[in-house]
Amino acid sequence: MSSATAAPAAPASTPANPRSRVITASLIGTTIEFYDFYVYATAAVLVFPILFFPTGNETTALLASFSVFGAAMVARPIGAIVFGHFGDRFGRKATLVASLLTMGIATFLIGLLPTFDQIGWWGALLLLVMRLAQGFALGGEWSGAALVATENAPKGKRAWYGTFPQLGAPIGFIIANGVFLLINFALPHPDGGAQRSEEFLAWGWRVPFLFSAVMVIVGLWVRLRLVESDAFARVEKTGAVRKFPLGSVIRHHWKNLILGTFIMLATYVLFYLMTSFTLSYATKPTLEGAQATAEAAGTAFDPAAYVPGLGFGYTDFVIMQIIGVVFFGIFTLLSGPIADSVGRRKLLIWVTVGIIVFGLTFNVFLAPHVDPKFTGALVQAGLVFGFMLMGATFGPMGAVLPELFPTNVRYTGSAIAYNLSSILGAALAPVVAVTLWAAAGGSAGLVGVYLSVMGVLTLIALIFSKETKDVEYDTNIGAGATGSL
DSSP states (O other), X not given: OHHHHHGGGHHHHSOSSOHHHHHHHHHHHXXXXXXXXXXXXXXHHHTHHHHTOOOSOHHHHXXXXXXXXXXXXXXXXXXHHHHHHHHHHHOHHHHHHHHHHHHHHHHHHHTTOOOHHHHTHHHHXXXXXXXXXXXXXXXXXXXXXXXXXXXXXXTTOHHHHHHHHHHHHHHHHHHHHHHHHHHHHHSXXXXXXXXXXXXXXXXXXXXXXXXXXXXXXXXXXXXXXXXOOHHHHHHHHHTOOOSOHHHHHHHHSHHHHHHHHHHTHHHHHHHHIIIIIHHHHHHSOXXXXXXXXXXXXXXXXXXXXXXXXXXXXXXXXXXXXXXXXXXXXXXXXXXXXXXXXXXXXXXXXXXXXXXXXXXXXHHHHHOOOSSHHHHHHHHHHHHHHHHHHHHHHHTTHHHHHXXXXXXXXXXXHHHHHHHHHHIIIIITHHHHHHHHHHHTTSXXXXXXXXHHHHHHHHHHHHHHSOOOTTOOTTTOOOSOOTTOO
16 A cells, blocks of 8 residues: 555656746747747738738728737737647647647738739638638637746746746747848848838748748647656546536636736737837838828828838847847846746736836837937837837736636637737737827827736736735646536
8 A cells, every 4th residue: 555655656756848848849839839929910011911912091901900910919818718629638739739720821812812902802801711720729729838937837936937938929929030131131131221122022022931830840849848847747647637628717717818808908908019019110111201202202291191201220229129039038037037036926016017107108119209219219228128018918928827727728828818818908008009100190009008007907807916926836737626617
């Protein structure tokens, strides 16, 4: 009897996965997923309005492109339910492999799509289908990666480990935009290095999408070497696996589902304003620049109907964004140990207050000035500050959302909260921002107010939530026997 009782104790002292494997698997998967997402986001600004949505009006074409971009957010909760169901019932490993494959195939196929000139609006429809597949895949990816990190974390370091899947966001951004920059530099530029060439629009934009296949192969190799965490093995051993995890989340954990959704809201809005909106706003010509271009081309120009931007070249501004994203990565990593020390809730409350203040000062950083160098300096400062806040709020989410739910429904609960927030935040943010930008006649002030309002909603959710730092994964398995709700 003594040997029988001693045998199960061995796995408890030995991690199911080595630390290096946990960090690599959680980081590389989200890096690939975010790379795929950023590649689309960049193309949605630079390429798709021209090649897939030639409406004759720049603002309308951009809104159409962003609408397809946002459509993926609608598919994400569906992916969260499907992947969460299988992840909570059969394990995290197979689910993570499936999500990565789905995202990789969809991204690769976007690189092969015919454009409007070739098949008309069918091209836009196929783009929408591939975009929905991307959203469906990302709906299951993030939560699975966060669970791989946090369920294998040593005691007292769950938030620190949870920052590694989050770090995939800034790394994916840098790789995706770096690839676009390299292609843009490599192709001829008759109008200067900051301009999109005919070759870039003809075929160069496809290369980043096709390149994703290489990254997916690497990611699959890493993830196939994972084994299930002790936390999930304990759920199986105790008979706490749910037949229908979604039903259990809705019946028993609805309050935390709502809180988690709104805790993530400001993070999503800030994220897409700092990446997609700022790229559109900053690279759109100023009123004077657009008028001069129209006069040189001998075309009519209506200043009253034109929504101006800051007039930065694409290359120049993406480099500025990459500088800001470096701070995103640094503050993502710094947030983990701080959240483990002072608590997730306290840290996020202070960071959210910072986001609210940043929104109210949005136009200070993004307003045009007479001196272009002064404008550039302020914009760069705004990017750095915004991405610092982004890292500080995004980093702890890898631990916070999973900690709101017991192990037997953790994948489903955290995935749905994360991805419902994507509809309220990420799906609406680019469209709302462009609409407010146009309504304000080219000013970013109303966009900043929108960010602050979303920050207030997140702050309210944090005030009503509880600290999760001391939640024990070993004992927080979840009640119920196999086959029950």
